[in-house]
Amino acid sequence: MSTRPPPATHDVFNQPPRFSGMNAYRADPLLVEITLDMDRALRLDFEGIGRFVMSAEAQDLARLANRNPPELKTHDHQGNRIDQVDFHPAYHALLRKSVSGGLHASVWEDLPAEAGVAHKARAIRFFLTAGLETGHLCPVTMTNASVAAIMASPRIERDWLPKILSRKYDSAHKPAMQKTGITLGMGMTEKQGGTDVRANTTSAERVGEGIYRLTGHKWFMSAPMSDAFLMLAQTPEGIGCFLVPRILEDGSPNGLRFQRLKDKLGNRSNASSEVEFSDTYGFLLGEPGEGIRTILDMVTMTRLDCAVASAGIMRSSLADAVHHTRHRSVFGKKLVDQPLMARVLGDMALDVAAATALSMRLATAFDRARNDPREAAYARLMTPVVKYWVCKIAPALVYEAMESVGGNGYVEEKALARHYREAPVNAIWEGSGNVMALDVLRVLARGRDLFDVVLEMIAGDLGAAGRRTRDVLEAAMAVCESDQGAARMLTEQLALSAAAAELNRIGAGRVADAFIETRLAGAWRSTYGMLDSRFDARQLVDLLYPES
Numbered sequence: 001m002s003t004r005p006p007p008a009t010h011d012v013f014n015q016p017p018r019f020s021g022m023n024a025y026r027a028d029p030l031l032v033e034i035t036l037d038m039d040r041a042l043r044l045d046f047e048g049i050g051r052f053v054m055s056a057e058a059q060d061l062a063r064l065a066n067r068n069p070p071e072l073k074t075h076d077h078q079g080n081r082i083d084q085v086d087f088h089p090a091y092h093a094l095l096r097k098s099v100s101g102g103l104h105a106s107v108w109e110d111l112p113a114e115a116g117v118a119h120k121a122r123a124i125r126f127f128l129t130a131g132l133e134t135g136h137l138c139p140v141t142m143t144n145a146s147v148a149a150i151m152a153s154p155r156i157e158r159d160w161l162p163k164i165l166s167r168k169y170d171s172a173h174k175p176a177m178q179k180t181g182i183t184l185g186m187g188m189t190e191k192q193g194g195t196d197v198r199a200n201t202t203s204a205e206r207v208g209e210g211i212y213r214l215t216g217h218k219w220f221m222s223a224p225m226s227d228a229f230l231m232l233a234q235t236p237e238g239i240g241c242f243l244v245p246r247i248l249e250d251g252s253p254n255g256l257r258f259q260r261l262k263d264k265l266g267n268r269s270n271a272s273s274e275v276e277f278s279d280t281y282g283f284l285l286g287e288p289g290e291g292i293r294t295i296l297d298m299v300t301m302t303r304l305d306c307a308v309a310s311a312g313i314m315r316s317s318l319a320d321a322v323h324h325t326r327h328r329s330v331f332g333k334k335l336v337d338q339p340l341m342a343r344v345l346g347d348m349a350l351d352v353a354a355a356t357a358l359s360m361r362l363a364t365a366f367d368r369a370r371n372d373p374r375e376a377a378y379a380r381l382m383t384p385v386v387k388y389w390v391c392k393i394a395p396a397l398v399y400e401a402m403e404s405v406g407g408n409g410y411v412e413e414k415a416l417a418r419h420y421r422e423a424p425v426n427a428i429w430e431g432s433g434n435v436m437a438l439d440v441l442r443v444l445a446r447g448r449d450l451f452d453v454v455l456e457m458i459a460g461d462l463g464a465a466g467r468r469t470r471d472v473l474e475a476a477m478a479v480c481e482s483d484q485g486a487a488r489m490l491t492e493q494l495a496l497s498a499a500a501a502e503l504n505r506i507g508a509g510r511v512a513d514a515f516i517e518t519r520l521a522g523a524w525r526s527t528y529g530m531l532d533s534r535f536d537a538r539q540l541v542d543l544l545y546p547e548s
Contacts, residue, residue: 016327019320019415020059022548024128025050028315030353030544033506034360035124039113042121049101049125053132059415062133064090065269066418072261072273083258084173085225085271092171094136094269098129099169099181104143109165116367123308123363127356130312131319134422135269139183139223141305146184146230148297149241152286153210156243160228175247176227185226187218187244187275188295194219195435197232197239197292204233204240204282212242215278224258224273230298231282238289242282255280266421299430303383304362306426307390311355314397317419318352321345321401322545324408335404336541344404344529346537348397349544350515351528353508354499355390361502362386377453381443382498388436388488389495391427398423400528437487440494441480451477454498461501465516469497472520496520511540 025031025046035043052058068088076082102109103125107118114121122144130137143164150157150164159177166181176182193199202216214233221229228245248254255277262272286294322345325335335341362382368375402409402416409416427433443450455473459466476490496519503512514535522530531537 014329016324018056019323020054020056022054023047023050024053024131024316024319025124027319027546027548028356028544029546030356030508030511031124031127033508034357038117038121041113042117045101046124046128049128052097053128058132061090061093062269062415062418064088065094065133065135067412069268070261070271072258072271074258081253081257083224083253083256085258085261085273087171087225087271088269091136091269092169094133095139095171095183096169098136098140099183100167101125102167103129103137104140104183105147105165107144108147108161117364119304119363119366120360123304123360126305126308127312127315127359130309131316133269133418134309134313134425135267137305137309138267138270139185139226141302141309142186142223142226142230143182143184145298145301145305146186146243148301149230149285149294150243152241152294153243153283155210156283156285160243163227171225173247175249175251176245177249179227182227183223184228184230184243185221185223186230186298187221188230188232189220190217191219195431200232200234200239202231202233204235204242204284206235206288207281210284212240212282212284214242214244214280214282217274217276219274220262220272221275222270222272224256224261224271224275229256230285230295232291232295233282235288235291237287239291240288241285241291241294243285244280244282248281265424266418267425268421300379300383301366302430303387304359304366306430307355307359307362307386310391310394310423310426311352311359313419313422314352314355314394314401317398317401317416318345318348319545320414320416321348321404321409322541324405326547336538339537340529341404342537342541343531344400346514346535346540347518347528347531348400349540350511350518350531351393351397353511353544354496354503354515354519355393357502357506357508358386358495358499359390361498374453374457377450378457381440381450381454382494384431384436384439385491385494385498387426387431388433388440388491389499392433394426395420395423397528433488437491438484440491441484441487444477444480444490448477454494458494458497458501461505462497462516463504465500465504465520469500469520473497510536511543514540 065088070085070087073084106122163182168181170179170181190200204212204214207213228243231242231244232239245254257276259274328335365375365379369379398420455470459470476493479486480490500516
């Protein structure tokens with residue numbers, strides 16, 4: 001009997017090599033350009049992250065963390081209530097890497113190399129990491145942003161900040177003050193209120209100096225194995241903001257009873273839970289009736305992360321699609337050389353470049369806001385604008401990248417499927433599109449001062465197109481003063497104008513010119529590939545996605 005294998009039915013060819021082994025930072029000329037004025041040590045750090053996220057090892061960690069979602073264990077084998085969530089080791093490995101790199105708190109460390117650019121430096125790290133895996137970035141984002149709220153109570157800040165700043169990831173089930181490092185989550189929304197947190201019914205009863213007993217529920221509480229959570233609850237004076245430990249200092253649980261984990265579309269590596277609680281103790285942050293004000297700085301920081309992560313997901317997805325089209329032949333040509341495909345890729349590349357530049361511009365405003373009133377105005381007005389536009393375009397762009405790859409992009413072996421599931425969450429979390437647009441209207445209702453400052457900055461950076469663009473924005477503002485339903489129109493126009501201005505300011509040349517002409521002066525369109533023939537689409541692709 002023959003032991004030879006059966007003859008092969010076919011040879012495998014015309015398939016692209018695995019999309020790994022490159023450097024995500026070095027392969028992004030726009031990102032490199034944005035960082036040229038930063039300290040060399042920072043740029044070397046970005047290179048290290050760029051190598052890691054494109055390594056086969058890191059990509060396997062991302063795949064495993066999402067193929068093996070967390071599991072809730074409410075009781076142990078003896079029937080004791082434990083309320084623990086088990087994560088795959090790959091999730092812990094990704095968190096360990098990001099925490100060691102300072103993604104969870106570097107803006108609060110006062111590092112000499114990051115003086116004046118701490119938010120921008122972290123945003124670049126976050127952008128690169130999001131292109132790999134975003135589920136584990138949920139507790140990273142919340143930990144970083146929570147410090148803004150914790151600073152409202154100096155005593156709590158003194159005790160908790162050293163643990164937050166630690167770059168040692170510690171997943172042990174122990175009281176926070178007994179750990180080498182901690183992460184924080186948040187629980188804001190309830191069944192009856194959702195975004196309207198003023199409708200929350202969770203109550204808080206004062207039992208000591210700055211200590212309250214909480215009773216109620218949270219409909220979404222993300223990263224339930226965090227060491228503490230920021231929560232809103234009703235006090236006699238109004239809504240208060242509380243830091244709620246998961247485990248008390250004596251080692252006993254703090255009454256947080258997880259009902260179930262959310263069965264989510266995406267963000268599968270990370271757990272989001274429904275929780276009920278009574279006799280749960282929390283520390284008041286700020287004043288009893290000022291909880292929403294206390295939490296706002298935290299929310300602002302998470303919105304920046306939403307935009308940066310969405311830009312990172314888009315960049316990674318399109319880079320994967322470009323890689324595929326450079327190695328795949330159809331009808332006698334490489335896909336990237338086919339005119340229709342080149343137009344689609346070039347058109348998408350403009351939006352990714354704009355989203356990247358705009359997100360980094362917002363991070364820069366965060367860095368400068370304390371010392372520059374103009375930058376503070378930019379940060380206040382443009383945070384909801386940038387979050388709105390960058391997060392909202394991500395699902396359509398990632399889908400188009402998937403379609404450019406074809407059937408191979410629709411299977412779970414490719415990161416594109418994961419990116420597509422992830423893409424909607426940033427537009428929903430921390431304020432949906434309508435909430436962001438209404439926030440823009442709130443700024444407008446308080447007066448034109450902030451708008452005038454930002455419009456002047458945008459018009460100045462746009463150059464020749466600035467005057468006309470300012471007229472368009474002022475007309476949109478006038479409409480919104482009498483028609484709240486027009487808020488999305490103003491918000492999108494602000495985003496497109498600011499993105500164009502930033503591309504022009506950083507000297508993006510043909511990229512900036514094409515974006516200005518197609519987005520600010522072009523006809524309305526709903527799909528990619530509408531680039532006019534006078535723009536060299538293939539050149540745009542090669543400029544923004546050089547061959548490795």
